[in-house]
Amino acid sequence: MQTGNHLSRKGLTVWRIYGLIQSLILVLIAGGISAFNFFFFGLGWLYIVTISLLVILIVLIIGVxxxxxxxxxxxxxxxxxxxxxxxxxxxxxxxxxxxxxxHVDTEQGPILRSYNLASIHISTAATSHTIPFLDEIEAESMRRRISELARVAEDDV
Structure with a gap:
């Protein structure tokens, strides 16, 4: 599908915030492991390797x-x-x-709410699908539209 609708551009910022949170958790874990190695095994060179890998991962997770x-x-x-x-x-x-x-649901956590974004969850008998990071108004109108189209489709069966 070359055509189609993009997610809201504000979704980029939200993905970057999620990446920042993931990166902070990674830094805490890597820092703990590195400190353990340094104090118990004296592997100081491991700090350089760990920091280099962390910088690369953080650039990927937040930037790319x-x-x-x-x-x-x-x-x-x-x-x-x-x-x-x-x-x-x-x-x-x-x-x-x-x-x-x-059924169709909209979801909005604290980060999405601060950017006036919402995600749509579309449930079928087998699974659930999500369209993330839509503008709040667009998400609500799309939820209503999908709900109406699903009702009409059921009536046709």
Whole structure:
């Protein structure tokens, strides 16, 4: 799917915030392991390796990956199906028939709320799919539209 709708550009910032939180956890774990190695085994050279790997990971997690994820994420809501496309190395394309949609939810945590964003969860009998980082108003109107289209599709069956 080359065409389709992008996620909100503010979603990039949210992915970077999530990356920052993940990076802080990584730094704490790596710092603890490095301190343990230094005090018990005297492996000072391990600090240089650990710091180098951490810097590379942090640049990837905060700088590179959110941009790539945003560029690859597409969604399109049609009359009879919803199409999702996402993935960095392995691109996943999903078609959700409207007749299979059981319910649609919007979700908004504290970080999304501060950026006026919401995510949509589309549930079928088999699984659940998410369209993340939509503008609040767009998410609500899309939730209503999918709900109406799913009702019409069920009536046709």
């Amino acid at each position: 990956l959110p941009s790539l994820r945003w560029k690859r994420w597409r969604y399109e809501v049609r009359e009879h199906e919803i199409e999702l496309q996402h993935g960095l190395f392995i691109v996943t394309r999903t078609l959700i028939p409207m007749v299979r949609v059981q």
